[in-house]
Amino acid sequence: TQLLEQSPQFLSIQEGENLTVYCNSSSVFSSLQWYRQEPGEGPVLLVTVVTGGEVKKLKRLTFQFGDARKDSSLHITAAQPGDTGLYLCAGYRMNYGGSQGNLIFGKGTKLSVKP
């Protein structure tokens, strides 16, 4: 069962266009993290959202956490070729009765921005 559904899986756009990536779940997460991964490298943490309804901005990237903490979106304004990469959302799920949990990853969105 895929706990985190990420869409779209692939996205190819022209430089200057806007785009939105969605991350949806039926489960509630204590926090949600967005990563960007380039080929042959490990994922790099972009942002962590914690509070329902939270909006965080990172230059041209806007991240939003759903009110119920079950979904999130990433919006990129005026995309540039340097934004090309695999974007992964990951929800943090606490273990019952413990202080440690683990990240549940979506399948990722492969973004290609053409000049």
Added chain:
Amino acid sequence: GAVVSQHPSWVICKSGTSVKIECRSLDFQATTMFWYRQFPKQSLMLMATSNEGSKATYEQGVEKDKFLINHASLTLSTLTVTSAHPEDSSFYICSAQRWTNRVDYEQYFGPGTRLTVT
């Protein structure tokens, strides 16, 4: 801050041999580290959770005798692929969990190790 290193970055080995991959948190202590595997064009698949000073917790379907994990210190976890076979060829990525005031825990990933078994 929050830098995680992996060594080696790539390795080629012969079928039947064992390979050890190291994961280090360079500027913070990590009681918990994670090992992932990633196939081309796919997302990360969690293999196991490595806890300092105790046995690792393996995900369903991951052979613990084949993928040996040792978390001997708060900054080092190792993954040993024993008796490697070509189907073990993959991109192995570790992450280290850091506690923060704001979000309880955040994970930071290493750069990955490309394993090719011939």
